[in-house]
Amino acid sequence: GAGVSQSPSNKVTEKGKDVELRCDPISGHTALYWYRQSLGQGLEFLIYFQGNSAPDKSGLPSDRFSAERTGGSVSTLTIQRTQQEDSAVYLCASSLDLAGGSYEQYFGPGTRLTVT
Amino acid sequence: DQQVKQNSPSLSVQEGRISILNCDYTNSMFDYFLWYKKYPAEGPTFLISISSIKDKNEDGRFTVFLNKSAKHLSLHIVPSQPGDSAVYFCAASARGGTSYGKLTFGQGTILTVHP
Numbered sequence: 001g002a003g004v005s006q007s008p009s010n011k012v013t014e015k016g017k018d019v020e021l022r023c024d025p026i027s028g029h030t031a032l033y034w035y036r037q038s039l040g041q042g043l044e045f046l047i048y049f050q051g052n053s054a055p056d057k058s059g060l061p062s063d064r065f066s067a068e069r070t071g072g073s074v075s076t077l078t079i080q081r082t083q084q085e086d087s088a089v090y091l092c093a094s095s096l097d098l099a100g101g102s103y104e105q106y107f108g109p110g111t112r113l114t115v116t
Numbered sequence: 117d118q119q120v121k122q123n124s125p126s127l128s129v130q131e132g133r134i135s136i137l138n139c140d141y142t143n144s145m146f147d148y149f150l151w152y153k154k155y156p157a158e159g160p161t162f163l164i165s166i167s168s169i170k171d172k173n174e175d176g177r178f179t180v181f182l183n184k185s186a187k188h189l190s191l192h193i194v195p196s197q198p199g200d201s202a203v204y205f206c207a208a209s210a211r212g213g214t215s216y217g218k219l220t221f222g223q224g225t226i227l228t229v230h231p
Contacts, residue, residue, distance in 0.1 A: 107159030
């Protein structure tokens with residue numbers, strides 16, 4: 001079956017521009033997560049969505065970052081006025097059910113963002 | 117504050133031998149632990165997990181051990197194969213508190229298995 005997909009796979013943008021990153025989770029997965037991995041670092045949690053509950057935005061590094069999930073499926077991560085420190089691989093993951101205790105998250109291939 | 121730490125950035129082993137990857141955590145609320153494997157240009161792939169009610173979980177060549185008193189877990193791969201060469205991430209989650217629903221990852225360990 002189809003896994004988590006992300007687009008674009010690579011994005012190069014100029015400092016100060018806005019970017020949108022897209023994630024298509026596995027069909028039927030109610031929880032969706034965004035992480036980022038900076039060079040040489042582990043994965044850093046950004047935000048997660050679970051069903052119709054309010055998203056947990058506690059990992060967003062600044063108010064330039066926002067995310068939405070439409071219709072409980074596709075999610076878009078938006079970074080406004082990009083800075084060079086935003087350069088990283090942005091990873092999306094989905095899982096079946098958060099409350100049920102299934103914590104196995106399935107990751108997409110990531111979007112490599114480079115801010116010049 | 118690094119709540120999940122993998123202190124060895126890299127590990128090199130011979131094919132057929134045992135690989136042991138280590139992970140330490142500081143948050144006592146963590147009660148579920150996972151190992152992910154990551155190849156270049158791909159997202160992490162779930163490998164094996166363990167709940168805090170257990171101290172061992174085995175799946176084929178992969179075994180995860182959990183020592184709650186030491187806040188330490190390890191992944192054993194026996195026998196190691198060249199195809200196991202990848203970055204291995206330890207991750208932790210909690211059923212309550214501010215970590216609920218999130219995976220907190222370590223920095224990763226690069227495993228190289230030589231033929």
